[in-house]
Amino acid sequence: MAGIxxxxxxxxxxxxxxxxxxxxxxxxFGIYMVIILDSFVGGMTEMAGRNIVQLQTGDVQIQxxxxxxxxxxxxxxxVFAYSDFTDDLRQLxxxxxxxxxxxxxxxxxxxxxxxxVRAMGVxxxxxxxxxxTQQYLAGQWLEPGQQQVVVGARVAQLLDLTVSxxxxxxxxxxxxxxxxxxxxxxxxxxxxxxxxxxAVYVPLDMAQTxxxxxxxxxxxxxxxxxxxxxxYEAISSVVEQQNSTALGAYTWEQAAEDFMVMxxxxxxxxxxxxxxxxxxxxxxxxxxILLGAMERTREIGVLxxxxxxEREVTQxxxxxxxxxxxxxxxxxxxxxxxxxxxxxxxxxxxxxDMDLGAGIPLRGHLYGVWNWTIIAGAFMVGILASVLAGIxxxxxxxxxxxxxxLRQ
Amino acid sequence: xxxxxxxxxxxxxxSGSAIAETAEQIMKMVEANVYYGEAYMESDMTIRSGRxxxxxxxxxxxxxxxxxxxxxxxxxxxxxxxxLEDEMWIFFPDAEDLVLISGHMLRQxxxxxxMSYEDMMTTEKLSELYDLELESQEDLDGxxxxxxxxxxxxxxxxxxxxxxxxxxxEYHISVREELYAVSGRLLKVSRVEExxxxxxxxxxxxxxxxxxxxxxxxxxxxxxxxxxxxxVADGLFSLESLQR
Amino acid sequence: MTMLELSNVTKIYxxxxxxxxxxxxxxxxxxxxxxxxIAGPSGSGKTTLLNLIGCLDVPTKGxxxxxxxxxxxxxxxxxxxxxxxxxxxxxxxxxxxxxxxxIENVSLPLELMRNMTKKAVRERAERTLTDVxxxxxxxxxxxxxxxxxxxxxxxxxxxxxxxxxILADEPTxxxxxxxxxxxxxxxxx
Ligand SMILES: Nc1ncnc2c1ncn2[C@@H]1O[C@H](COP(=O)(O)OP(=O)(O)OP(=O)(O)O)[C@@H](O)[C@H]1O
Ligand SMILES: [Mg+2]
Numbered sequence: 031m032a033g034i035x036x037x038x039x040x041x042x043x044x045x046x047x048x049x050x051x052x053x054x055x056x057x058x059f060g061i062y063m064v065i066i067l068d069s070f071v072g073g074m075t076e077m078a079g080r081n082i083v084q085l086q087t088g089d090v091q092i093q094x095x096x097x098x099x100x101x102x103x104x105x106x107x108x109v110f111a112y113s114d115f116t117d118d119l120r121q122l123x124x125x126x127x128x129x130x131x132x133x134x135x136x137x138x139x140x141x142x143x144x145x146x147v148r149a150m151g152v153x154x155x156x157x158x159x160x161x162x163t164q165q166y167l168a169g170q171w172l173e174p175g176q177q178q179v180v181v182g183a184r185v186a187q188l189l190d191l192t193v194s195x196x197x198x199x200x201x202x203x204x205x206x207x208x209x210x211x212x213x214x215x216x217x218x219x220x221x222x223x224x225x226x227x228x229a230v231y232v233p234l235d236m237a238q239t240x241x242x243x244x245x246x247x248x249x250x251x252x253x254x255x256x257x258x259x260x261x262y263e264a265i266s267s268v269v270e271q272q273n274s275t276a277l278g279a280y281t282w283e284q285a286a287e288d289f290m291v292m293x294x295x296x297x298x299x300x301x302x303x304x305x306x307x308x309x310x311x312x313x314x315x316x317x318x319i320l321l322g323a324m325e326r327t328r329e330i331g332v333l334x335x336x337x338x339x340e341r342e343v344t345q346x347x348x349x350x351x352x353x354x355x356x357x358x359x360x361x362x363x364x365x366x367x368x369x370x371x372x373x374x375x376x377x378x379x380x381x382x383d384m385d386l387g388a389g390i391p392l393r394g395h396l397y398g399v400w401n402w403t404i405i406a407g408a409f410m411v412g413i414l415a416s417v418l419a420g421i422x423x424x425x426x427x428x429x430x431x432x433x434x435x436l437r438q
Numbered sequence: 439x440x441x442x443x444x445x446x447x448x449x450x451x452x453s454g455s456a457i458a459e460t461a462e463q464i465m466k467m468v469e470a471n472v473y474y475g476e477a478y479m480e481s482d483m484t485i486r487s488g489r490x491x492x493x494x495x496x497x498x499x500x501x502x503x504x505x506x507x508x509x510x511x512x513x514x515x516x517x518x519x520x521x522l523e524d525e526m527w528i529f530f531p532d533a534e535d536l537v538l539i540s541g542h543m544l545r546q547x548x549x550x551x552x553m554s555y556e557d558m559m560t561t562e563k564l565s566e567l568y569d570l571e572l573e574s575q576e577d578l579d580g581x582x583x584x585x586x587x588x589x590x591x592x593x594x595x596x597x598x599x600x601x602x603x604x605x606x607x608e609y610h611i612s613v614r615e616e617l618y619a620v621s622g623r624l625l626k627v628s629r630v631e632e633x634x635x636x637x638x639x640x641x642x643x644x645x646x647x648x649x650x651x652x653x654x655x656x657x658x659x660x661x662x663x664x665x666x667x668x669x670v671a672d673g674l675f676s677l678e679s680l681q682r
Numbered sequence: 683m684t685m686l687e688l689s690n691v692t693k694i695y696x697x698x699x700x701x702x703x704x705x706x707x708x709x710x711x712x713x714x715x716x717x718x719x720i721a722g723p724s725g726s727g728k729t730t731l732l733n734l735i736g737c738l739d740v741p742t743k744g745x746x747x748x749x750x751x752x753x754x755x756x757x758x759x760x761x762x763x764x765x766x767x768x769x770x771x772x773x774x775x776x777x778x779x780x781x782x783x784x785i786e787n788v789s790l791p792l793e794l795m796r797n798m799t800k801k802a803v804r805e806r807a808e809r810t811l812t813d814v815x816x817x818x819x820x821x822x823x824x825x826x827x828x829x830x831x832x833x834x835x836x837x838x839x840x841x842x843x844x845x846x847x848i849l850a851d852e853p854t855x856x857x858x859x860x861x862x863x864x865x866x867x868x869x870x871x
Binding site: 039139141142144197200202203205208209210212213240295362 | 590593594595596597598599615618619620621623625651652655
């Protein structure tokens with residue numbers, strides 16, 4: 031029996047194939063947009079997260095709570111001696127690499143102009159174990175103990191610097207006295223992370239000596255293996271054992287709060303896209319079913335005269351709605367799968383060298399991601415919204431009095 | 439505003455005197471010149487940076503450790519600075535906003551000049567913060583001076599780890615000063631370009647400060663008028679007076 | 683045996699404030715196997731009468747008993763079931779389902795009854811269409827058939843479930859007299 035209703039439904043869809051195809055296309059477009067935009071947002075989030083981990087935070091970092099609570103605090107008030115931790119941290123299987131950093135505020139002078147920068151003392155030997163900074167380096171990397179600096183591309187551009195130029199880094203020591211360091215620019219960093227491009231890197235030991243800080247750092251960065259959560263907990267307990275309440279272990283997500291806010295907003299984009307999709311489905315399907323029912327008023331009358339129940343007439347129209355939903359969603363998903371395969375495999379370069387600003391580390395080649403939840407979700411929502419949208423006009427169509435319908 | 443005080447209100451001991459034996463003794467004489475009485479002055483400040491130049495004018499009241507400066511040039515008219523012992527407050531008339539200069543703000547330049555608030559706020563005597571050494575005697579612009587090197591004492595918080603001062607042997611005024619970073623790099627030079635006799639006292643009336651790291655950058659501070667015989671109104675050096 | 687009995691059937695159409703009395707106190711009886719023609723001028727209420735008998739509408743007054751069942755106070759669903767199981771309709775303008783072929787149109791009533799196998803449905807539909815002389819046109823869509831052929835499909839559709847009562851409202855009105863004769867002939871048999 032369901033057979034005849036299904037047959038009628040699909041024959042009728044086919045009879046109005048132009049309308050059916052248009053409705054399906056609208057739905058397919060909605061599904062396609064949801065999946066592709068999600069892939070983009072996912073790709074951006076992943077890329078930004080990767081850049082933060084690889085250029086800024088590592089997987090887990092130890093630093094003073096004060097710096098996380100107030101990101102504008104660039105003072106040396108909360109430095110710590112990391113040698114207290116290193117032995118215990120090395121004991122942890124989860125910690126596969128670690129490197130110290132000393133972040134401080136400075137002015138970089140080229141003799142004409144100057145620019146406020148975040149200066150970073152890095153250990154030239156262990157920094158590459160945790161960070162991929164060197165991949166973006168033009169020129170040489172730092173050598174321990176040398177009066178050298180690697181400058182971010184944006185700083186280099188603003189101060190018109192090239193490799194082998196000399197600059198003066200003006201800062202304050204731990205005792206608050208001015209310190210001016212004559213440094214040679216050995217390399218320039220052009221990374222996808224805008225904050226890095228606005229920073230300068232110097233050898234950690236040289237920075238510590240110059241700032242009057244004996245072995246002190248502002249943060250210890252680690253790469254972990256295995257479960258991030260268990261690694262984080264293990265590192266946290268090491269910090270706690272040291273009884274240093276001022277310090278804490280932070281996952282990169284906790285350390286990069288701005289970014290996480292952005293990632294949260296991508297979830298808002300999801301629900302917005304899904305509502306858009308549902309709207310497309312509702313408008314398209316309601317239109318298709320209403321028009322179909324209007325054109326086939328007589329036919330509905332005949333079917334009812336032949337003993338078809340209102341339930342069955344409703345079922346026939348809902349089946350049509352389902353057909354539109356299924357075909358549209360399937361077409362959208364298929365197209366999206368093809369496009370996304372391309373996005374995942376080859377990626378695109380949507381921003382060129384443009385800087386999105388707002389400190390969001392997004393630049394360069396963007397790859398899509400496979401988010402099967404959203405793909406399956408969009409497919410189901412497409413069908414479900416279509417079917418639900420079809421129900422009311424179908425009930426209306428089925429409720430028409432047969433004599434009235436036959437007189438038309 | 440101590441530096442203003444230091445730079446403008448050095449009281450001259452006109453003894454024309456005997457050669458001091460040690461750097462400490464010389465600094466004592468210089469510090470003894472610092473006048474903590476009452477004064478009213480009108481002055482201007484010319485800030486030069488490359489080809490840009492701007493001049494700000496102000497009226498200043500001083501009483502002991504307290505000072506009040508009110509800007510009178512059109513762009514900054516009504517902006518007031520109040521130094522109360524070791525606190526510095528600014529009042530911005532447009533925003534009707536009262537701001538306490540603290541923390542990292544202390545390191546910013548005063549009204550865009552080459553002098554930081556911090557430079558102007560130091561209240562301790564140099565001889566307490568630095569180890570002093572009489573390096574040599576030099577003629578500067580044809581006048582004999584003592585050259586004193588100052589190195590920050592262990593553990594004290596000072597902006598400049600090293601200073602070098604040229605003290606006029608007759609006036610006991612520091613007529614040239616060089617400020618250095620820990621690394622020994624020269625950061626700032628200030629020099630007295632003009633000394634005038636006002637009410638029987640010798641005063642540095644034109645002081646030029648240059649930032650050694652910025653080419654073509656200097657701040658010139660001039661005293662146009664000074665009056666020692668004033669009555670300071672009650673409550674002039676108070677936060678309420680800033681907002682009037 | 684009494685197949686249909688109408689007593690005091692009145693139908694008043696209410697269109698806003700205007701009331702049209704289409705039928706007034708109609709009484710008659712029909713026995714099984716009877717062939718009954720109702721004639722009257724246009725607007726005399728023929729279609730109205732058939733709609734009432736066909737359970738498509740309810741009388742304003744009076745009772746209709748079909749195969750011993752009182753039609754009054756039956757639910758829409760029950761009326762639909764009576765139509766499906768006991769009645770066959772032939773309309774003036776054929777009213778075939780345009781998306782279905784001749785044999786599918788004829789199979790439709792049987793499929794709605796849901797009590798036969800697909801094969802049995804097919805065989806019965808094919809036989810009925812052969813009976814009305816359309817063995818050659820089983821798989822034609824209505825728009826590929828002439829008016830006479832369409833009306834024969836419609837008759838086959840009404841006959842195929844062997845209903846107790848076939849209601850035909852001016853089945854020949856849209857046909858030329860010769861074809862009309864043939865259609866009437868068909869219904870006789
Ligand atoms: N749904 C309706 N609403 C209002 N009036 C109606 C309705 N259906 C029929 N009528 C009226 O009832 C009367 C009977 O109409 P009906 O269609 O039964 O006549 P008929 O005998 O079938 O005529 P014809 O030979 O033209 O088909 C007419 O006056 C008609 O206008
Ligand atoms: Mg009629």
